[in-house]
Amino acid sequence: MAQAADVNVKRGKEIAFTCLGCHGITGYKNAYPNYHIPRIAGQSDQYLLNALKDYKAGKRKHATMQAQAASFSDEDLANLAAYLSSIKTK
Incomplete structure (x- = not known):
């Protein structure tokens, strides 16, 4: 995972709760429209x-x-991406 020295994975974890509500639930779909919501844990931080x-x-x-x-600063987006990419998946 290529990260800048100032990326703060801990801060990313603190703000990830808004992401994990949808992206952290296996098989979760929105009620309308009905579509798959991808799991983002372990994805490339740059992606x-x-x-x-x-x-x-x-x-x-x-x-x-x-x-x-x-709703996030560019710094928070980088922190969030770093945290989400650090999550180990099965």
Whole structure:
């Protein structure tokens, strides 16, 4: 996992509760529209950071994800991506 020296995984864990509500539940689907919500634990930190930045910039379209990403600073997005990528999956 390639991280800058100032990335704070502990801070990422503190703010990840908003992500894990949906992305941490195996098989979870939204009621409307009905679609699969991907598990993000263990994904590449760079992939996660790029996705979060794209949601924040409006390049990826999903109202909930855009609102979530917009609520965080760029530093928090990096911390969040670092934490989520550090989670070990089975």
